[in-house]
Amino acid sequence: MIPTTSLTFLVVCGLLPSWTLSSFASQRHYDQPRRALLTRHSRTPASTWLNAGSSSLTEDPTLISRDSLFSFASQAEIDERWERIDDVIMGGVSSSRLSFEVQEGEGDSQSETQGYANFQGRIREAGGGFCGQRLKLLADPLDLSASDGIYVDCEADELAECRVWKLALRTKQDRGEVVYQAITSPAPSKRQTLYVPFEDFQLVRGARLVSGAPPLSASATNQTYQLSVIVSKFLISDQMKALTNFKEGPFSMKVFEIGSFKKHELDDVPQDLPVQQVALPRSLSKEEQKRSKPIPLRVMGPILSLLFGESRRRRKVADSLLMARGYGFLGRARFGWRTRRAGGRCALPRALAKSLSILVQDVLAFCLSVPVRLLFKAIFGVAKTVQKKRGMPGA
Secondary structure, eight states, rough: OHHHHHHHHHHHHSOTHHHHHHHHHHHEEEEEEEEEEOOOTTTSSSOOOOOOOOOOOOSSSSEEEEEEEEEOOHHHHHHHHHEEOOGHHHGGEEEEEEEEEEEEEEGGGOOOEEEEEEEEEOOOOOTOOOOEEOOOOOOBOOOOSSSSEEEEEEOOOGGGGEEEEEEEEOOOOOSSEEEEEEEEEEEEOOOEEEEEEEEGGGEETTTTTTTTOOOOOOOGGGGGEEEEEEESBBOOOOTOOOOOOOEEEEEEEEEEEEEEEEEEEGGOOOOSSOEOOOOOOBBOOOHHHHHOOOHHHHHHHHHHHHHHHOOOOHHHHHHHHHHHHHHOOHHHHHHHHHHHHHGGGSSSHHHHHHHHHHHHHHHHHHHHHHHHHHHHHHHHHHHHHHHHHHHHHOO
């Protein structure tokens, strides 16, 4: 919090209007109310603006109003609104979860507690290298065009600088891999509010930058359907460049609040900035999402999920790791059997049924994958032949 004496000095010098004294004097905790006096230096990237409560007021003072889109009150609310999007979708084995926790107040706020969502898990390089949590797709768009960007009140772990932290916005009501992403830079083990202007968001397809696409504009956020928080090994580039000092392993970020912000010039600020809790549109139900899929996917979905779903992909990666350690086919089968029977976790009949189910899935997946592989081989073969005839590079 900015000391009252500092504010008094600025008011006397004519740098701040007198109403800011009464406004800031009422603050008991730096995140209440949702506005803060910030300074942005001309050489500092917009996504690393100073945190709320900074006492540095040296250049271009700007008043920031904040509209909370999501704060966290219970695990039930998180489960209803959020879903994970980890690298298992591309064959990885990273995993994450969003857990509701409570933080006790400190200092003058010892009697106060605050709920937050702990975005935590384990990120691994094998097969992927990212974890994410996102709002479930909204049934109606959220209009953010009157704002200047997105803010996150958060506290990352001590290895924050060894991972790439991103925010993502989806401006179409689909589940495709094309979204807008921006990199944030949370300090290790320090609670802070990160402000990311819309122009920092770039269009990506998966982990690749879409070449030539303009950055996100405020006007384009009038139909926002989803917001995501991501931890990754990948920077935003067209070559899927990885962070040089990336470290895999456990990660954690406490997320207290997510919202939109707007900058105000001090001369144009009204007498009282409104503090608003934005009501989010409802999320699409599972039934609505299923209906939006093409009919072939709806029919084949359960079969594809059984044969190529997350559990099978995780087994495939684990199988590869065991092979790298020198386990043969029988050795891997014995290892899996011991794992299922360890500590009496599975009774003998259940362990046998599980093993038989895995065997059947593997056989069916192999039989289905053969024609698919042949089809893709033929497609790429034709494409390569066309490239050679046209004299295109890369042929």
